[in-house]
Amino acid sequence: MTTARAIRLTEFGGPEVMHLDTAEVPAPAAGEVQLRQTAIGFNFIDVYQRMGRYPLPSPTGLGHEAAGVVDAVGAGVTDLKVGDRVVYMNAGVGAYAERRNVPADKLVLLPAGITDEDAAAVFFKAMTAQFLVKKTYHVQPGDIVVVHAAAGGVGQILCRWAKALGATVIGTAGSAAKCEVARAAGCDAAVDYTQADWVAQVVAATGGRKARVVYDSVAKDTFLGSLDCTAPFGMVVLFGGASGPAPLIEPELLNKKGCLFLTRPSVFPHNADTATFRANAKDVFDAMASGAVRASIGARFRLDQVADAHRMAEARANAGAIVMTP
Incomplete structure (x- = not known):
């Protein structure tokens, strides 16, 4: 003892x-x-x-x-x-x-x-990123990927890993200074999501192409915008809620936004055995x-x-x- x-x-x-x-x-x-x-x-x-x-x-x-x-x-x-x-x-x-x-x-x-x-x-953050980029949505070369909170611990890992897998990565963050951190973490572009037109800026950063997958750990402040950043048949991965819980939506909204897929995964079930x-x-x-x-x-x-x-x-x-x- x-x-x-x-x-x-x-x-x-x-x-x-x-x-x-x-x-x-x-x-x-x-x-x-x-x-x-x-x-x-x-x-x-x-x-x-x-x-x-x-x-x-x-x-x-x-x-x-x-x-x-x-x-x-x-x-x-x-x-x-x-x-x-x-x-x-x-x-x-x-x-x-x-x-x-x-x-x-x-x-x-x-x-x-x-x-x-x-x-x-x-470790925890990288294990989170691992199931996000390899299991929840397997990022492929040429994919457009949006990562919210790109200057955070998980966000920086997600950006670098998705970039290494061949994706074009657009990061968002809550200030101009954090956008600089996101760019240093490998983002092709970074957008301040506190700005009213942040969705338009994200889409403009790729020449008008929307994302195959959006990784959203911010939730309340970004979730509805995440739907607007996602290409038809793309996926929104909600894996946290740093700004508060995501707004409730009717499932029909996913259809109207382009037959989107929405998932709320967790690292622990992906590593259960x-x-x-x-x-x-x-x-x-x-x-x-x-x-x-x-x-x-x-x-x-x-x-x-x-x-x-x-x-x-x-x-x-x-x-x-x-x-x-x-």
């Missing part, structure tokens, strides 16, 4: 509801390993869960993603050993911690060329090795500064990933 600091919530609400507590961490049970975490990733789902929008039991921890070193191995674990560097993104909430026990089948060995910090910054999860992770690591995926870290915080990290994310004041250190 050892002790470790971890973020705990006893109620849901603003950033102030997160508290740094010390708790005992038992020896790992059968099928588990104990991790000494070295870098913790932030994802916007953490905000939703802290607010109570995505229900969790109370009290609860927070966080889905971290990298670290195996310090102890439970009975029956044969594919990991003490000292292994690993990363995870779906081992149950509780990643905001110095140390924790994790099911071994939720872990992936880190290649030597990827640092712990880069892994924590990119261990073999698929590790195969998708290898795809991510290969993309990192090729340069198609890069860890773009926009801000770093200590674990005791977690409230500041959440405030920055909610204000959409960051460009790139947020990483926390225990």
